[in-house]
Amino acid sequence: MTKTIQLKRDELSSNFSGKEKYDLIIIGSGLSGLSSGLIWLKNTHGKKTLIIEKNSYPGGYSTAYEKHGYVFETTQLFPDIIDILDYLEIDLNLKQYEGNFMRRIVVDGEHVDEYKIPTGAENFTKYLIEKFPDDAEKIRALMAYSVDMFKQVRKLKANSKLKDKLLIPFQAPKVVANLNRTYSGLLDKFDINNPKLREVMETFTSFSGVPSSRASSIMATGAMLSSMTRCFRPYGYFDEFPATMAQLFQQRGGEILFGSEVEKIVVENGQVAGVQLSGSSTPILAEKVITTVDPLVAMRKLVGEEHLPSSYVEKLDKIIMSTSSINVALGLDDEIDLQSMDLDYPYNVVSTGLGTAEKLFDGFLAGDNAFSTDCFHTAVICPSLTTGAKNTITIRCTPFAMNKWTEWRENDYNKYKAEKERWGDFFINIAEKYFIPGLSKHIVVKDISTPATYARYSGSPTGSLYDMASLVTQFGPKRLPMKTPIKNLYQPKFSHGLYGTMMNGVQVVDLILDRKFNNGNSLFAPISR
Ligand SMILES: Cc1cc2nc3c(=O)[nH]c(=O)nc-3n(C[C@H](O)[C@H](O)[C@H](O)COP(=O)(O)OP(=O)(O)OC[C@H]3O[C@@H](n4cnc5c(N)ncnc54)[C@H](O)[C@@H]3O)c2cc1C
Missing domain, CATH: 3.30.70 (Alpha-Beta Plaits)
Structure with missing residues (x-):
């Protein structure tokens, strides 16, 4: 018997009360917006919080929809974000992929090679050595280095203060060494020259739609380790994930307004004052605003270049959005x-x-x-x-x-x-x-x-899947900062993907609350749970 089709996203509706002023407005109910909203509510008490979403359902790029009796999903897996789900008490029935993480076929004319990439960094290392015994030492060295580098990323602060910056070379030397290194550069460093082995390793940059000759080595290593260590999907349809978050957000006192598009972010004297909805002449006022939409649209269209310093506009001009x-x-x-x-x-x-x-x-x-x-x-x-x-x-x-x-x-x-x-x-x-x-x-x-x-x-005019492209030239500290030039307007864009969106929420709330819950850490490591 086939399963009935009931999408959780369709059970949700707006609970906008029409307040004149909110403590925080979040634009967009994708996973960046929802994680920001839930983490904010958990760490503040009685704050008036509103998410505004142009679609009639939550989830943005992460959703499921029905067509002629079939359910199609947009996203397929989430990397290891279980700690954050536990922290937010998000209860989902999850399938953890054990065994193999990916079936990978490489075609060269009529010749076809097939690989089964296992889950877990140690298993992956063993598997690669079995497949490419002549490169065993290089593989061991690359993987050990990668694991260590990712551990060092955990020591970084999201919005470094001067003291943090001074400590970085001692706490995270591998991160410093790789800030400007592409993933190809990292493979070169370990003399990974065998084209077949390289092709398997480069699988992890293609996750981000960028080639390894342009991808940040830190991003590619993070994508590889965070997704292959433990990865999951819901047993139900994928919309369950954002819909459960949206439901919890509403139950915990947050308001969501679906089917309304923000046309303008209202700025007064260099400070955010609220947002203006399409078709309305009265702004909804807010103390603080977080935007999670395409950053070029947010800054050029919703804020307007007239409110931004020319150096920031120049930065916007150079941004390459993802594919x-x-x-x-x-x-x-x-x-x-x-x-x-x-x-x-x-x-x-x-x-x-x-x-x-x-x-x-x-x-x-x-x-x-x-x-x-x-x-x-x-x-x-x-x-x-x-x-x-x-x-x-x-x-x-x-x-x-x-x-x-x-x-x-x-x-x-x-x-x-x-x-x-x-x-x-x-x-x-x-x-x-x-x-x-x-x-x-x-x-x-x-x-x-x-x-x-x-x-x-x-709402991204380039249809970009992964926000700003994760090129080495616009990754980490070279991305647009979360603190915008407009006071109290924040734009969390740590990275892309479901891991990235959850970190967006972690980083932006911690920034607004002056490191109150995550101690400024770049990844999730809360002070108390
Ligand atoms: C086909 C596909 C498959 C993917 N697969 C995976 C995967 O398996 N694993 C993974 O980790 N990542 C995957 N990704 C990437 C991941 O889905 C995204 O990085 C993530 O969902 C982005 O979330 P977000 O909240 O930052 O942005 P979005 O999901 O884009 O959310 C932004 C929200 O803002 C709303 N909005 C925009 N403009 C306005 C406005 N003016 N007013 C009000 N609301 C507005 C939009 O409607 C949207 O809901 C995939 C992406 C795609 C497209």
């Missing part, structure tokens, strides 16, 4: 036996060999994409193996630039549809060839998201 994507969600008939196809991993990834990520990223930077039958990187995910719902798979294809997707969608819908179908077929063929034989015969529902879809739902 967008085509996502092919398929509902399949009951005849297909997905259980037998060895797909129950957080990711099944197939790509062409070394250099693919660079070529694809260059295509994105040129304003389009560089996918071809000789150059691709694609992930196939099979959520119904966990949820027990009707058979679904999702094929994720990054990086795509916005190109003309929004223009086609608005002005030439036939062209938009034709392009969607063309790319849909391209990626279905790849999934069919490498993971799911006979796939196209079993498709009942096809739902293709384009960069225009991402732009529409997120």
